Amino acid sequence: MSDPTIAGVTDFLRRRVSERTRVPADEIEESTNLVDIGLESVDAVLICGEIEDEYRIEVEPSLMFEFQTLGEVVAAVMASFDAA
Amino acid sequence: MNHALTSAAPEPASGGRHGRSRLAVEDAAGAATVFRERVWCVSDVRPYLEDLQRLGKHDFSFLIEAVRSSLIYQSGSEHLETRRALAGLLSPSAIARWQPVIEVNVELCLARLAASDAPDLVRDFADPLYVGCMRDVFGLSIPDEGEFLRHMSHARTFTEPLLRLREVIAAQEGYRAVVAAVPVSQGMAEAAEHGPPALAAAIARQDLPGGVDARTLVASLAIAAHTAAQSLSFALWGLLRKGGSEWRQVSAPDWADRRLEEVIRDFPSTLRLYRVAQGEAALGGEAVAPGDLAILDIPAINRSLCPRAGAGAGAVKHSMSFGEGKHKCPGAALARLLLRRALPMLAGRFPDLRLEEEAVRIERTHMMQAPASLPCRLASAPKRGSARQWEIIDPAVARAIAIDDARFRPPGMEAHLEALQAGSGHDLSTAIRIARNAPFFLSGERHRRIRLLAFEALGSNRLARWEPWIDGAVEWALDRLASAAQPDLVRDFCEPLFRRVCQSMLGIHPREPETFDRLAPFLQEVLEPLRSMRAILRVQGFFDVLLAQFDEGSPDSSEALPSLLSHLAAHGGEDFDALDRKAAALVFYGASFNISHTLANAVFALASAPPDARDEFRDPAWIAGHLDRTIVPGAASPRFIYRQAGTAGEIGGCPFAAGDTMRLQLAAINEGLGAGHLAFGHGLHRCPGAALSRIMLRKAIPALFERFPRLALAFGEPCYKENSQTVILSAMACRLR
Numbered sequence: 001m002s003d004p005t006i007a008g009v010t011d012f013l014r015r016r017v018s019e020r021t022r023v024p025a026d027e028i029e030e031s032t033n034l035v036d037i038g039l040e041s042v043d044a045v046l047i048c049g050e051i052e053d054e055y056r057i058e059v060e061p062s063l064m065f066e067f068q069t070l071g072e073v074v075a076a077v078m079a080s081f082d083a084a
Numbered sequence: 085m086n087h088a089l090t091s092a093a094p095e096p097a098s099g100g101r102h103g104r105s106r107l108a109v110e111d112a113a114g115a116a117t118v119f120r121e122r123v124w125c126v127s128d129v130r131p132y133l134e135d136l137q138r139l140g141k142h143d144f145s146f147l148i149e150a151v152r153s154s155l156i157y158q159s160g161s162e163h164l165e166t167r168r169a170l171a172g173l174l175s176p177s178a179i180a181r182w183q184p185v186i187e188v189n190v191e192l193c194l195a196r197l198a199a200s201d202a203p204d205l206v207r208d209f210a211d212p213l214y215v216g217c218m219r220d221v222f223g224l225s226i227p228d229e230g231e232f233l234r235h236m237s238h239a240r241t242f243t244e245p246l247l248r249l250r251e252v253i254a255a256q257e258g259y260r261a262v263v264a265a266v267p268v269s270q271g272m273a274e275a276a277e278h279g280p281p282a283l284a285a286a287i288a289r290q291d292l293p294g295g296v297d298a299r300t301l302v303a304s305l306a307i308a309a310h311t312a313a314q315s316l317s318f319a320l321w322g323l324l325r326k327g328g329s330e331w332r333q334v335s336a337p338d339w340a341d342r343r344l345e346e347v348i349r350d351f352p353s354t355l356r357l358y359r360v361a362q363g364e365a366a367l368g369g370e371a372v373a374p375g376d377l378a379i380l381d382i383p384a385i386n387r388s389l390c391p392r393a394g395a396g397a398g399a400v401k402h403s404m405s406f407g408e409g410k411h412k413c414p415g416a417a418l419a420r421l422l423l424r425r426a427l428p429m430l431a432g433r434f435p436d437l438r439l440e441e442e443a444v445r446i447e448r449t450h451m452m453q454a455p456a457s458l459p460c461r462l463a464s465a466p467k468r469g470s471a472r473q474w475e476i477i478d479p480a481v482a483r484a485i486a487i488d489d490a491r492f493r494p495p496g497m498e499a500h501l502e503a504l505q506a507g508s509g510h511d512l513s514t515a516i517r518i519a520r521n522a523p524f525f526l527s528g529e530r531h532r533r534i535r536l537l538a539f540e541a542l543g544s545n546r547l548a549r550w551e552p553w554i555d556g557a558v559e560w561a562l563d564r565l566a567s568a569a570q571p572d573l574v575r576d577f578c579e580p581l582f583r584r585v586c587q588s589m590l591g592i593h594p595r596e597p598e599t600f601d602r603l604a605p606f607l608q609e610v611l612e613p614l615r616s617m618r619a620i621l622r623v624q625g626f627f628d629v630l631l632a633q634f635d636e637g638s639p640d641s642s643e644a645l646p647s648l649l650s651h652l653a654a655h656g657g658e659d660f661d662a663l664d665r666k667a668a669a670l671v672f673y674g675a676s677f678n679i680s681h682t683l684a685n686a687v688f689a690l691a692s693a694p695p696d697a698r699d700e701f702r703d704p705a706w707i708a709g710h711l712d713r714t715i716v717p718g719a720a721s722p723r724f725i726y727r728q729a730g731t732a733g734e735i736g737g738c739p740f741a742a743g744d745t746m747r748l749q750l751a752a753i754n755e756g757l758g759a760g761h762l763a764f765g766h767g768l769h770r771c772p773g774a775a776l777s778r779i780m781l782r783k784a785i786p787a788l789f790e791r792f793p794r795l796a797l798a799f800g801e802p803c804y805k806e807n808s809q810t811v812i813l814s815a816m817a818c819r820l821r
Contacts, residue, residue, distance in 0.1 A: 033471075034471070035471040035472060040743065041472070041500060041614055042500055042503040042504055042507065044614065045504055045614065045615070045616060045617055045620075046504065046507045046508055046617070048616055048617070049508060049616065049617035049618070052616070052617075052618060058616070058618065059616070060614070060616055061614045061615070061616055062470065062614045065470035065471045065472050065473065065614070066470045066471075068471055
């Protein structure tokens with residue numbers, strides 16, 4: 001299980017979003033709007049499944065569309081740690 | 085506001101019987117007896133608190149002081165003297181002088197609501213309005229609104245029975261904080277610049293009975309005054325659920341004079357009040373012994389005060405939402421003024437105000453009920469629900485989307501699941517099969533085929549042959565309801581009727597009916613959008629178990645009436661193999677749960693009317709005539725219709741991208757539409773079960789009210805299951821006679 005720090009989760013999410021959207025990871029910043037770079041529903045479900053497997057928490061795919069940017073999604077995931 | 089703890093058992097009178105009887109009071113005459121007769125009093129909880137303090141070594145001094153100084157817990161001459169001291173400050177004429185101050189606070193809260201990104205009528209309107217009144221009317225010092233509300237909430241639980249020790253400790257701390265907010269009297273109180281002297285200062289000047297602490301008295305009044313904010317929230321919930329045309333009337337200058345008392349009657353935040361008999365008496369023809377408990381069901385009592393049908397419109401005489409007699413709520417005038425000004429001002433400012441129904445949370449305790457959150461939309465324009473989803477509440481825009489199959493289609497669940505399977509490596513074959521046989525996830529040729537086959541089996545023409553059988557099923561369900569020891573309209577009528585009819589009509593005959601019926605409700609989870617992989621795998625597991633529970637080819641319950649499953653087998657052709665046919669039958673069964681839910685919602689709405697106003701409900705012709713005008717639009721259980729945009733475009737001021745989801749909010753869309761409602765959808769994707777749903781409502785409702793004309797719902801508001809997609813009553817306890 002990866003270390004659930006903000007930096008760790010940010011890096012984890014950035015790599016997963018890059019894999020799904022084919023946008024290079026170094027072009028995905030915390031302020032990047034994920035829908036704008038092509039994130040789709042299936043990507044949200046798959047990425048959240050990987051978050052659940054990696055960090056042993058439950059996250060709903062809808063949060064990847066309720067929050068616009070990578071940084072906001074990271075914050076929402078971190079909040080799930082607090083709630084767990 | 086007039087509560088009594090049941091945790092303190094009064095000492096039985098000497099020579100009297102031991103043990104307490106609990107008498108339910110559900111009519112106005114009985115309530116008036118209890119409220120007015122001297123033998124009925126509030127519990128004395130002070131000995132209980134003092135024992136708790138002594139034995140547990142905790143400090144409950146503030147609560148003990150509250151019992152001594154609060155009108156809620158006082159009795160006898162002390163209570164009477166305190167009420168007299170406050171009468172001149174809390175009377176309607178005295179409170180009327182605060183109207184300008186209250187209106188200023190309403191305006192501030194309207195601005196706060198307008199500025200909120202996610203407006204909530206509790207968080208951004210009712211609670212801040214209450215806090216503003218506590219500052220300006222009561223004169224409390226409140227530097228932090230959130231902290232004050234937290235302390236007040238803890239203190240308020242003191243009125244609930246059977247508190248845990250930690251809750252009593254929290255109530256003590258709550259009271260301590262609220263008393264600390266009451267300013268220490270500096271002597272003579274002067275009138276404020278824009279109004280009379282604040283109540284805290286004015287009360288400090290009154291000649292209170294010895295032993296009554298003025299600051300604790302003010303704190304207890306302030307805590308109890310939150311009931312007014314709860315009543316405001318509850319009234320908003322009730323009014324907004326009635327529809328846009330009803331809501332817009334609230335801003336009319338004479339609305340409060342015509343309708344406010346009716347609102348106070350229909351939406352009481354107080355659920356129960358308790359009184360303890362201090363001597364022998366009689367109530368409703370039953371003998372009462374000392375120590376017996378009268379439990380007053382305020383919603384039921386208020387329902388008994390509803391005017392008879394045909395009695396003519398006119399102002400409601402009164403309700404018992406504020407109690408009556410010596411413990412009548414002293415804050416009634418303030419609560420009335422608050423509602424009288426806040427509701428019309430809110431309706432005037434936001435005439436298109438709508439609730440986000442699926443996010444509404446109602447808090448219910450033993451003693452009270454009120455919304456905990458009321459998320460809302462201030463205007464009817466389409467709004468982004470998320471980065472890829474638009475919320476549609478305008479009926480014209482919704483209808484345009486529903487019939488535009490070129491630009492908008494049901495969510496492509498099959499393709500979505502196939503992509504998930506490829507991307508995750510999980511076997512989703514069952515889920516994919518379900519999706520490819522679910523009309524609400526299909527478009528194109530396969531959708532056309534399933535739709536045609538479904539209408540051949542379940543359309544109006546075919547259903548006419550099933551009607552005598554459905555009549556028999558209704559009678560069977562009524563017999564079952566009548567024989568239930570503790571009848572519940574959901575568990576003992578709506579659900580069994582739905583199962584009996586739909587399982588037979590769809591051709592589902594489970595090998596293990598109990599197992600099947602226990603797991604089948606999970607079929608409804610397939611409707612939830614954007615499900616996690618974890619949830620998809622879970623639902624798929626249920627589908628696997630349920631598909632294995634029945635076989636194709638089981639004999640139909642009626643020899644002459646082929647089921648959907650047998651019709652698919654005979655006419656489905658190569659497009660549907662055996663597993664496809666079973667999947668389709670199961671999908672339709674999952675969707676048919678809406679028949680049970682809609683029937684339950686309709687029964688609840690109709691059974692809330694007093695018995696004298698229900699003659700028409702026994703008339704099948706009346707029900708049929710009102711089905712689409714009022715019954716279905718108000719009771720339909722699905723909350724949404726989803727459509728996905730195939731290409732980018734614009735509709736109703738909404739610029740959507742390809743792949744965006746348009747979520748049609750049916751409650752908002754259907755209000756006031758009458759026969760043009762979208763409860764069953766519209767166009768090519770109109771619900772194939774619509775005809776069956778209508779027949780069930782037309783038959784079950786009149787039969788129910790014919791068999792049980794005195795049907796009465798039990799205590800308070802019934803409970804709803806948490807479900808983001810569907811309005812589901814989980815229970816509806818009742819009395820049949």
